[in-house]
Amino acid sequence: MEPVKIDDVQKLINSFANKEVYIHLETTNGSYASHFDEKFFNAGAFIRNAKVEYELGKIIGDPPSRVGLKLGDLGWIYAQGITHYELDDKGRLLMAGHDHQGKLAVSLQISETPFE
Amino acid sequence: MIEQENHVLVVFPHPDDEAFGVSGTIASHIKNGTGVTYACLTLGQMGRNLGNPPFATRESLPDIRKKELKAAATAMGLTDLRMMGLRDKTVEFEDDEYMVEMMESLIKETNPSLVITFYPDYCVHPDHEATARAVVRAVHRMEKRPKLHCVAFANNTAEELGEPDVVNDVTEVMDVKLNAMRAHISQTAWMLEDLEKRLGENDPEAIQWVTQERFFNYRFDQGYI
Numbered sequence: 464m465e466p467v468k469i470d471d472v473q474k475l476i477n478s479f480a481n482k483e484v485y486i487h488l489e490t491t492n493g494s495y496a497s498h499f500d501e502k503f504f505n506a507g508a509f510i511r512n513a514k515v516e517y518e519l520g521k522i523i524g525d526p527p528s529r530v531g532l533k534l535g536d537l538g539w540i541y542a543q544g545i546t547h548y549e550l551d552d553k554g555r556l557l558m559a560g561h562d563h564q565g566k567l568a569v570s571l572q573i574s575e576t577p578f579e
Numbered sequence: 580m581i582e583q584e585n586h587v588l589v590v591f592p593h594p595d596d597e598a599f600g601v602s603g604t605i606a607s608h609i610k611n612g613t614g615v616t617y618a619c620l621t622l623g624q625m626g627r628n629l630g631n632p633p634f635a636t637r638e639s640l641p642d643i644r645k646k647e648l649k650a651a652a653t654a655m656g657l658t659d660l661r662m663m664g665l666r667d668k669t670v671e672f673e674d675d676e677y678m679v680e681m682m683e684s685l686i687k688e689t690n691p692s693l694v695i696t697f698y699p700d701y702c703v704h705p706d707h708e709a710t711a712r713a714v715v716r717a718v719h720r721m722e723k724r725p726k727l728h729c730v731a732f733a734n735n736t737a738e739e740l741g742e743p744d745v746v747n748d749v750t751e752v753m754d755v756k757l758n759a760m761r762a763h764i765s766q767t768a769w770m771l772e773d774l775e776k777r778l779g780e781n782d783p784e785a786i787q788w789v790t791q792e793r794f795f796n797y798r799f800d801q802g803y804i
Contacts, residue, residue, distance in 0.1 A: 464633040487637065493627045494668070494704045498734065509625075509668070547633055557636045564769070565631025572637060579638075 464547035464559060467526040472548050475556045476520040476530070479573045486513045486532075487572040488540060509570075512577050515540070527560055530571055542571040581607045581747050588691035588725075590682065590714050592620040592670050592706040594648035595763040600730045601695055602655055602759035603749025604792045609656040610752065616689045618661040619648060620710055625667040628766045635765060643765055651762035655755060661685070671709035675716075678709065682717035691725050694718060698729030698795050701736045719799055728794035743793035750790040757789065 489509035496505040517532040522545065532540040544560030551557055555574035562568045572578065587608050591597055597605065597617055608615050622641040629635040635643050645662070652660045663681065665673065686694065697711040711729065718727050728745055749756060760767050760774075777785035 464629075464636055489625075489637070491625070491627060494706075498703045501734065549636060551636065551638060553638075555638065557638060559629070559633070559637065561629065561631070561633060565629070565633065566627040567629055567637070568627075570637045 464549045464557065467522070467528055467546055467548055467558075469522055469526075469528065472522045472528075472530075472545075472556075472558065475548070475550055476522060476532075476573070479556060479575070480517055480520055482575060483514060483516050485574045485577050486515055486540060487511045487570060487574075487578050488513070488542060489567075489570040490542075491568065493566065530558060540571070542569050544569045545571065581611070582693075583611060584608060584613045585692040586689055587613055587615045587693045587695065588685060588689050589615065589617045589695045590620070590685065590710060591617075591696065592665070592704075592710045593623040593626075593667065594619055594621075594644045594651070595623065595760075595766050596697075596707070597655075598651055598756075598759040598763055598767070600732070600792055602651070603752050603756040603789075604695070604747050604794075605657060606655045606752040606755040606759075607747065607749055614659065614689075615655075615657055616659040616661065616685070616691070617652065617657055618663055618685050620663045620665045620670060621667040621706065622648075622662065623667050623766070626766055628769070630765065630768075640765070644763075647763045647765060651759045654758040654762050659689075668706060670706040673709070675713070678713035679716045679720075682713045683720070686717055686721070686725070693726045693728060695728045695730070695794070698731035698736075698740070698797065701729075701731035701733040701740060703733050715797055715799075718797070727797040729797050730793075731795055740795055743795050745794040745796065747792045747794070748790065749792055753789050 491507040492505050496503045515534050517534050519533040522528050522530045526546050527544040529543045530545055545558045546560045548558045558571045560569035605615050623644045624641045696714040697707045699711040699715055718724050
């Protein structure tokens with residue numbers, strides 16, 4: 464993965480628009496967050512292989528950046544904190560946000576084929 | 580000295596779970612000529628450590644962790660490694676009975692005199708808890724139960740369970756233990772750097788951490804069945 468270059472990521476997001484794609488969206492503090500700090504309220508979520516079609520997608524803001532995908536008339540997909548990206552060897556756009564220690568905090572991935 | 584066993588079955592959900600608390604015990608049993616089976620339920624697909632700068636992605640991580648798991652097994656001299664094909668963070672959502680049956684079939688096949696897993700309610704991560712519950716239930720149902728040693732590390736462990744009743748001195752295989760941890764480098768780099776520095780300074784807590792492994796015999800009379 465490499466640090467986000469807005470223009471390049473925007474082009475890649477555009478290349479998946481108006482196609483049926485599979486999404487992996489995740490936020491996480493790690494399962495041990497409340498173990499190390501009992502006052503920490505640990506929340507996280509992931510959805511994997513959600514099949515959608517977005518008509519418009521944007522990446523905005525100096526990294527850590529925000530990505531929003533507009534689904535038809537009603538739906539949205541949103542991720543905040545994106546710092547890194549890669550078009551992998553399977554042609555999937557992998558975007559991730561790594562915290563100050565390098566640990567994954569958020570992930571948004573777009574693929575024309577299901578994730579394993 | 581570590582007690583002689585006929586066969587040892589170790590069940591944990593993540594590659595590297597074995598390295599921290601149990602790799603010295605595994606290596607000691609193997610050194611004694613005892614067969615050891617390690618059933619690892621997931622490939623740790625959802626790990627947060629991807630390197631800094633990142634060398635892995637959410638999608639390449641499972642392959643990396645699979646290779647690390649095999650390398651850790653090699654470091655410990657372990658030849659019977661089972662990868663059970665579940666997905667990180669989802670173990671507690673599997674059907675409970677399916678999980679118990681998975682453990683029953685592992686126990687039936689390997690016929691262990693000792694089973695090692697986490698201690699339910701004292702192992703922090705939801706995957707650990709679900710794994711531990713399934714193992715405890717499977718052992719509980721057996722007519723002739725093997726010994727069940729559990730790793731507990733929740734913050735309330737000492738207060739509620741007291742002191743561990745099994746403490747294995749693994750000083751002799753300390754290097755093997757360190758090598759098992761090094762094998763899981765994608766997940767352990769940050770803590771190994773600190774640990775090796777403290778070992779270099781003869782920090783007593785760090786030395787105790789790599790030379791002693793602590794377990795609780797599962798208390799069937801008061802716990803999770």
